[in-house]
Amino acid sequence: MTTSIAERARELTGLRRPFVHATVVRAQAPTSAQPGDDAVILDDGSIEGFVGGVCAESSVRAAALGTLRDGATLLLRVLPDGSAEFPEAPGALVVVNPCLSGGAIEIFLRPVLPRPLLGVAGTGTPIGAAVAELAAFLDFEVTAPGERASAVVVAGLGRDEERAIRDALEAGVPFIALIASRTRGAAVLDGMGLTEAERARVHPHAGIDIGARTPKEIALSVLSEIVRNIRQEGAAPGHEAGGGIGREAAGRAASGAAGRAAGGHAAGAAVPRQAVDPVCGMTVVVGADTPHAVVDGVEHWFCCVGCRDRFAAA
Template sequence: MTLIAERVRELTGARQPFVHATVVRAQAPTSAMPGDDAVILADGSIEGFVGGVCAETSVRAAALDTLRDGNTMLLRVLPDGAASFPDAPGAQVVVNPCLSGGAIEIFLRPMLPRPLIGVAGATTPIGAAVVTLAGFLDLEITEPMAYAGASAVVVAGLGRDDEQVIRAALDAGVPLISLVASRTRGAAVLDSLGLTAEERARVRPHAGIDIGARTHQEIALSVLAEIVRELRASSPEPVAAAPTRTAIDPICGMTVVIGEGTPHAVVDGVEHWFCCAGCRDRFVAAS
């Protein structure tokens, strides 16, 4: 396993958002080769190799955009005045005046943590069906009663500690709690908890979309369908990344993302930011 592949596995296991960038095509004399890859974290840091420092500047800016909207991107980085690759609809093209020749196409895939779902009563027939179907839907199941950060909790204990589970999920800030129960029993459970109006609005006392479900698997389908519908309706930003600060390199005219490692210089009390150390040194020498 390559170092980047291992890093991808590690970040995925830690539920950290990142972008996996892979060089698809490259034209000489660029230093990147097809198959080179890297990960870009939410703070803009890059681990791996997808081209030199100037190419990284373009990749960093585009990768942070994909983290915000969750969409994949084919990024085409061209030097100023270079002949382009054959047309590829849907590609985002950036002209990088500082690129030392050649051209690169890089596929950017945002890797966002899977929605986290709690299931109380996972050993009941309905709970077990929810767990199985959740895996098919690429939802991640959290440990029992460890509900912090969960998008939803399914309460399928069928009367076993339902009130305790609901209270724990509410206290953990879970926005959607799906109680598998009849309408009569669900209302009784909620009444016994003495919930506020805000808390009660987060609980579905008779979980699921009405599809005429009869079997355990069909009930699980109806419950998860409701959860998926509400997850999609809320449509939050995939990653609440820190606001991106940018500046124009006064030498080459590139837009650069300002970060901890971005080359910069202070001249006559004014800060200037650069795509690479070479542009910075030229600017300082001419000042």
């Protein structure tokens, strides 16, 4: 990374803000970008840095948002109109951009997604300690129960369970795993006066039935259910595109929920709107600086002012 982009990437990582690092790996004249030029694209579609002119940038922004959704790296090949296409290859996306000045450019896109947060109440118990240890191995960020967690495990074994459950519910945690027998788990919830919606978020006697007996086996059972819930049901509160069991993999799971990162930055970054330029056919990210025009009451968005002016003239 260039120095300024590297500093920005560190800042975004510290903020748990999902972003994509884009690096120019090949450029064919005439083009304004050079190999090594780089930028970061945030989850709101904004870009910081330089990877080419406005037309190439539009293609990069649209493709980058796609990588945040699936968590996979991507080689983006932006070719001028009329250029012979590269053969299809796994992990590569070819975009024909009629706005380019004639050169071609290849840009490597790497999504950087925050690790999912897992709250653990009761780390002083053998089961709680085992959950925290295994969760760290699975690439969760283990923390005290609180806001922005993908899940909370309550392993107090009779100590302060009701308070831990209530705190997690008030923090908006979507999946709360209570370590308890079926009988005691039901008794705990029955005595809390939970609403139907609240009770649906609490899983008494948590874990997949694998015949677990030891603390480590119980931890494996519980975390298996949490991983399944994140992957299959997209449970990741406030997660702004993030999270994932095994950085990239969990990123795929969390990003799929688009914008609510398993413990990502404050809930907020809405999924950016995209539109198709009616002149060149490019997909563009709609933002405050995106050229647009209103014709007969219909809004149209463009990759650059050139396409907008041609559309208006026609």
